[in-house]
Amino acid sequence: MNTTRTYRITLLPGDGIGPEIMQVAVSVLQRIGQQYNLQFEFQEALIGGIAIDATGEPLPGESLAACLQSDAVLLAAIGGYKWDDLPRAQRPETGLLGLRAGLGLFANLRPATILPHLIEASSLKREVVEGVDIMVVRELTGGIYFGQPKGVFALETGEKRGVNTMAYTESEIDRIGRVAFETARKRQGRLCSVDKANVLDVSQLWRDRITALATSYSDVELSHLYVDNAAMQLVRWPRQFDTIVTGNLFGDILSDAAAMLTGSIGMLPSASLGESGPGVFEPVHGSAPDIAGQDKANPLAQVLSVAMMLRYGLDQPEAASRVEQSVLTVLDWGYRTGDIMSEAMKPVGCQEMGEVLLKALEEFN
Ligand code: IPM
Ligand code: MG
Numbered sequence: 001m002n003t004t005r006t007y008r009i010t011l012l013p014g015d016g017i018g019p020e021i022m023q024v025a026v027s028v029l030q031r032i033g034q035q036y037n038l039q040f041e042f043q044e045a046l047i048g049g050i051a052i053d054a055t056g057e058p059l060p061g062e063s064l065a066a067c068l069q070s071d072a073v074l075l076a077a078i079g080g081y082k083w084d085d086l087p088r089a090q091r092p093e094t095g096l097l098g099l100r101a102g103l104g105l106f107a108n109l110r111p112a113t114i115l116p117h118l119i120e121a122s123s124l125k126r127e128v129v130e131g132v133d134i135m136v137v138r139e140l141t142g143g144i145y146f147g148q149p150k151g152v153f154a155l156e157t158g159e160k161r162g163v164n165t166m167a168y169t170e171s172e173i174d175r176i177g178r179v180a181f182e183t184a185r186k187r188q189g190r191l192c193s194v195d196k197a198n199v200l201d202v203s204q205l206w207r208d209r210i211t212a213l214a215t216s217y218s219d220v221e222l223s224h225l226y227v228d229n230a231a232m233q234l235v236r237w238p239r240q241f242d243t244i245v246t247g248n249l250f251g252d253i254l255s256d257a258a259a260m261l262t263g264s265i266g267m268l269p270s271a272s273l274g275e276s277g278p279g280v281f282e283p284v285h286g287s288a289p290d291i292a293g294q295d296k297a298n299p300l301a302q303v304l305s306v307a308m309m310l311r312y313g314l315d316q317p318e319a320a321s322r323v324e325q326s327v328l329t330v331l332d333w334g335y336r337t338g339d340i341m342s343e344a345m346k347p348v349g350c351q352e353m354g355e356v357l358l359k360a361l362e363e364f365n
Contacts, residue, residue: 006039007314010070010278012063012099014048015092016287017297017350018076024299024354025074025306028323031361032310036319043070047099048078048092048287058095064102072313073103073280076302077287100140104274106172107179108138108251109312110284112258112268117331121263121340124235134241134258135187137180138251140272142172143202145248166202168247173209175275180245181217190242192223194230194250206247227254234258259284266298266339269305271312281309295349298337300327303357322364329360 009029013022026042033040045063052058058078067073079092088094099105114122114132122129147165155161177193184191193210195203207224214222225233227250233240234257246254259265268284283301291297304327311320335356336345348356 004037004039006041007072008041008043008070009309010067010073011042011044012047012067012073012075013044013050014076014078014287015050015080016077016289016292018048018078018287020293020295020297020350021283021299021302022074022076024350024357025076025302027354028303028326028357028361029074029306031358032306032319032323035322035361036316038314038316038319047075047095049080049083051095052083052086052090052092056090058090058092059098059102064099067099067103067278067280070278072278072309073099074305074309075099075280075282077283077285079287080289080292082289097145099280100272101146103272103277103280104141105272105280106139106141106275107176107273108136108140108255109183109271109273109308110136110138110251110255110258110268111270112136112255112262114262115267115328115331117328118263118267118340120342122261123263124238124261128236129238129261129263132238132261133187134238134261135183135243136251136255136258137176137183137243137245138255139168139172139176139245139247140251141248142168143248166200166247166249168202168206170205170209173206174213176245177210177213179273180243181213181220184220184243185217188242189219190221190223192225192230192241192244194225194227194244194246194254196227196250197224198226203247210245230254231257234261255284264298264340266301266337267304268301269308271305271308273312279309279313281305281313295351296338297350298339299350299353299357300337303327322361325364326357326360329363330356333360 013019045066144166147167197203197207265285273279307320307323310316
């Protein structure tokens with residue numbers, strides 16, 4: 001007899017379209033739970049603008065505590081125009097960075113896979129993007145996002161000087177490097193490390209450590225690119241990439257470029273993982289305040305984030321595959337939200353997409 005496993009999941013719906021897409025994700029998770037004998041205990045917590053409005057802080061202590069006590073965290077999106085002019089400590093983004101630091105989520109996995117259904121949605125030519133399947137492994141708790149000193153300081157002349165520091169220790173490079181080599185090993189065995197070693201000392205150390213690590217992963221083929229060239233290669237010939245590993249800022253930029261290869265950022269999930277403890281699973285896209293509350297949002301990236309949570313956070317790969325399969329099925333059936341709409345397809349809103357996903361989940365019974 002199958003025993004039921006219980007998982008505590010913290011839900012962070014956040015701002016903008018967050019609550020709408022989260023609702024779809026939760027209904028998918030509940031159904032998949034019934035199918036695989038998994039029980040989910042959900043608790044909702046505040047982050048981002050909605051947290052600022054309620055408590056004055058973008059990541060209240062009790063939200064972080066709730067996350068720390070759970071098996072995994074499902075996050076939707078944060079931010080909006082309303083909070084853009086607040087001091088940095090009270091911005092939604094600061095809450096997200098606090099969550100990453102607070103949970104020690106140093107490894108951020110951002111897949112960019114092109115689905116045959118959506119090839120026409122890419123801004124690049126079919127022959128360039130067909131077959132693209134890239135995993136960007138971004139370092140997430142170090143580098144210039146967190147390095148000290150930082151701030152805006154007054155010089156003796158009265159002029160102001162803004163400072164951020166790009167810094168990595170050897171151990172920080174090694175731990176993200178190991179995640180990247182392990183990831184590449186499970187994929188096509190090719191890893192490209194991206195840095196700016198021709199100019200930056202921190203990047204030279206990065207390159208030296210990644211090169212040294214490669215001796216322990218002789219089955220993985222390692223290459224190096226400077227970040228400017230990597231940006232160019234991503235749009236020139238993206239199929240050359242399998243797994244990319246890079247620092248926090250370069251990863252932020254390159255993962256957006258990789259996402260756009262696939263046509264819709266509304267389709268892409270991500271996983272942020274630490275050494276141990278709960279991971280955070282969230283779509284790559286933002287809170288899209290311009291369409292919030294209008295039932296127009298594409299919930300598929302959120303649903304694919306559920307799949308990443310099942311796979312990387314809860315070690316339930318079969319349930320994860322089934323969720324992924326349900327997404328492919330609704331696309332096969334022709335359902336499209338506005339962002340991925342093309343001729344002769346069936347337009348649906350966020351809620352209806354959720355309903356057809358539940359139907360698709362029944363397909364394999
Ligand atoms: C991302 C976002 C964040 C980042 C912002 C919202 C802080 O752009 O997750 O890529 O810069 O890391
Ligand atoms: Mg970004």
